[in-house]
Amino acid sequence: MTDSHIVSSFDRDLADLNRLVARLGGLAEQQFAAAIDALENRDVSSIDDIIAGDSALDRLEQELNDRAIEVIATRAPMARDLRSILSAVKIASVLERVGDYAKNIAKRSRVIIQEETNRSDTISLARIADIVQGMLRQVLDAYATGNAEQAMDVWARDQEVDALYSSLHGDVLAVIAKGAEQASVSSHFLFIAKNIERIGDHTTAVAEQVYFQVHGSMPTDERPKADLASGPSVTT
Amino acid sequence: MTNIENPKVKIKARNMTVHYGDAQALHGIDLDLNANEVTALIGPSGCGKSTFLRCINRMNDVIDGCRVGGSLSIDEQDVYDAAVDVVELRARVGMVFQKPNPFPKSIYDNVAYGPRIHGMAQDRASLDALVERSLKRAGLWQEVKDRLSASGTSLSGGQQQRLCIARAIAVNPDIVLMDEPCSALDPIATAVIEELMEELRRDYTIVIVTHSMQQAARISQRTAYFHLGDLVEHGQTETIFTTPQHQQTEAYISGKIG
Numbered sequence: 001m002t003d004s005h006i007v008s009s010f011d012r013d014l015a016d017l018n019r020l021v022a023r024l025g026g027l028a029e030q031q032f033a034a035a036i037d038a039l040e041n042r043d044v045s046s047i048d049d050i051i052a053g054d055s056a057l058d059r060l061e062q063e064l065n066d067r068a069i070e071v072i073a074t075r076a077p078m079a080r081d082l083r084s085i086l087s088a089v090k091i092a093s094v095l096e097r098v099g100d101y102a103k104n105i106a107k108r109s110r111v112i113i114q115e116e117t118n119r120s121d122t123i124s125l126a127r128i129a130d131i132v133q134g135m136l137r138q139v140l141d142a143y144a145t146g147n148a149e150q151a152m153d154v155w156a157r158d159q160e161v162d163a164l165y166s167s168l169h170g171d172v173l174a175v176i177a178k179g180a181e182q183a184s185v186s187s188h189f190l191f192i193a194k195n196i197e198r199i200g201d202h203t204t205a206v207a208e209q210v211y212f213q214v215h216g217s218m219p220t221d222e223r224p225k226a227d228l229a230s231g232p233s234v235t236t
Numbered sequence: 237m238t239n240i241e242n243p244k245v246k247i248k249a250r251n252m253t254v255h256y257g258d259a260q261a262l263h264g265i266d267l268d269l270n271a272n273e274v275t276a277l278i279g280p281s282g283c284g285k286s287t288f289l290r291c292i293n294r295m296n297d298v299i300d301g302c303r304v305g306g307s308l309s310i311d312e313q314d315v316y317d318a319a320v321d322v323v324e325l326r327a328r329v330g331m332v333f334q335k336p337n338p339f340p341k342s343i344y345d346n347v348a349y350g351p352r353i354h355g356m357a358q359d360r361a362s363l364d365a366l367v368e369r370s371l372k373r374a375g376l377w378q379e380v381k382d383r384l385s386a387s388g389t390s391l392s393g394g395q396q397q398r399l400c401i402a403r404a405i406a407v408n409p410d411i412v413l414m415d416e417p418c419s420a421l422d423p424i425a426t427a428v429i430e431e432l433m434e435e436l437r438r439d440y441t442i443v444i445v446t447h448s449m450q451q452a453a454r455i456s457q458r459t460a461y462f463h464l465g466d467l468v469e470h471g472q473t474e475t476i477f478t479t480p481q482h483q484q485t486e487a488y489i490s491g492k493i494g
Contacts, residue, residue, distance in 0.1 A: 005491050078477050078489045216479035
């Protein structure tokens with residue numbers, strides 16, 4: 001079956017929506033990476049830009065919603081066309097949330113950078129951030145190419161993020177237990193870790209939408225916990 | 237063949253073939269249609285959907301050079317059996333056409349025509365009651381009760397189509413066939429007919445041919461997709477329009493080059 005509609009302007013409408021999702025995805029990735037870089041390099045100079053940059057994601061999401069409503073109203077899409085429009089709307093909403101988390105990471109990073117000396121748990125945090133950035137990049141690739149298998153690979157990798165977060169959570173609690181002077185910074189640190197873990201969850205929501213778009217149903221299996229030990233590589 | 241779990245199959249087609257001269261219009265259709273459901277037949281022009289519809293009340297018999305093979309039964313009774321009275325069959329299987337075609341008679345006589353020739357009313361009072369009941373079921377009574385002697389052709393297009401539905405159901409059919417019944421109607425008249433179909437399926441089995449995907453999606457419980465004389469896919473309407481199993485179906489309903 002060809003993917004072309006007889007009415008070619010319908011194809012252009014759908015391509016527009018895909019492009020908007022791609023732009024949103026690119027911006028979300030960029031914001032997230034900039035926030036993590038600021039924290040890792042202890043550089044506050046970019047933080048104001050990151051915070052200000054979030055409104056661009058909000059505007060893009062709104063633009064995509066408006067376009068999606070127009071396309072539904074004017075084309076009466078069916079089957080895969082309808083799924084691709086609904087997926088675009090849902091993925092846009094997720095990416096906008098990723099932007100919010102990135103902004104929040106940037107705000108909290110400023111506090112940590114300004115107040116804190118070196119902490120050993122920064123390394124664990126960098127590792128989680130690295131994995132989640134890889135997941136976000138991979139799931140956006142999967143969306144762009146309509147590759148449900150690649151999307152499900154991302155879905156499976158979230159297990160490792162959850163495990164690393166739990167471990168980091170324990171480490172931070174141990175730091176807090178040692179002395180009250182670290183408590184405030186530690187709480188910011190923990191929230192940043194939680195934000196990153198939530199971005200990981202959101203990439204799995206995107207993965208589910210990619211799967212839905214391709215197959216017309218949501219993935220039903222539980223995430224393969226047993227696969228985790230021998231699971232997919234996380235060296236992205 | 238698609239026989240979806242179902243309380244009662246009303247119409248059962250097995251290996252139905254139709255030839256018009258040398259041209260084969262249907263290639264062995266196996267299809268079960270359920271009682272008290274609306275089944276929509278969809279597909280591009282020339283796909284065989286109207287041909288299949290006309291097999292159900294043997295309207296193809298009147299076309300020169302038309303040969304029908306296979307079997308089609310209604311309530312397990314073979315429609316093509318030599319013993320079947322075709323006039324009686326067509327009373328039992330009513331039909332509504334694309335273009336409203338009321339007789340050039342009064343509204344009353346349009347509806348009374350069938351009951352009269354089938355001897356269904358003993359006296360004027362029972363005929364009056366039958367006409368009123370049929371017009372009510374067709375959702376037209378309120379609009380015409382004060383002008384029953386006016387000509388059927390004086391009504392609007394949508395009213396004429398409902399008059400034709402009243403005429404079809406006046407002879408108490410089991411099945412109503414509709415061949416693009418709304419294609420000549422505006423959206424409001426179309427909505428009135430669609431609402432009526434939902435009412436009518438309580439009492440009748442409805443088979444409709446439509447070129448409007450949205451109409452098929454709105455009104456039917458099952459949809460059958462025909463292509464080049466073959467039945468490609470038949471299933472629950474929600475499934476056909478959300479996750480069709482065949483690429484040809486998906487291409488057709490999405491407006492893609494199949």
